[in-house]
Amino acid sequence: MSSATTVEVLYHAHHNWLTGWLRRKLGCPDSAADLAQDTFIRVLTARETPQIIEPRAFLTTIAKRVLFNHYRRQDLERAYLDALAQMPEIVAPSEEDRAIILQTLMELDQLLDGLPRLVKRAFLLAQVDGLTYPQIAAELGISIATVKRHLNKAAMRCYFAL
Structure with a gap:
């Protein structure tokens, strides 16, 4: 069985369960759906698909990493917005620049992880x-x-x- 087929079977069998698990952790169905997708993308883009004996334990481990990164991004964004709030309005960056700067900060944070x-x-x-x-x-x-x-x-x- 190819790795794509393995992920497809895993997705169909456990996507709803994983989304529910994440919804309980986050309290937000939209964020839970996004992070469930991110979890399966990580599985799909892994260099090698491991032999999965306990699918829910496997998905939980990956989802916890995705969740941790989600919280880290939120903390980084909050710190950035706090720093912006302290800047005089005349020198504050535009909304487009803010988005670019925030994306760059997230990439830098991931790079230095x-x-x-x-x-x-x-x-x-x-x-x-x-x-x-x-x-x-x-x-x-x-x-x-x-x-x-x-x-x-x-x-x-x-x-x-x-």
Whole structure:
């Protein structure tokens, strides 16, 4: 059986159950439907379709990851909107620019996922806030050599992701 056929069978047998499970977690049927679709897209686009012995446990594991990313995106969006609210209206970006910036922030967050917190923080201080190595070192309470290592690690992650 091909992987597409396996996913199709899995979808037909468990989509309604997964959507209900997500609806109970989220309290929103529309978001639950979207995240159920995202879950099956992850299964479909996986490099290899694993041998699935317990389909609901398998889908729950993937759905939890999708749900975690959903909450992370919400937190990022909330933080971005809070930062925008503090800006003077005259320098606030347009709605189109806001959407582009938010999408870029989400992609950057996903790109840096898995790096230690201090590495991410150093990278953001350099790239977003434009701080120098000594300023980052002072902000994070680390040495300049450590700042260089952190920025190198983050840069390598970005380079190899491309």
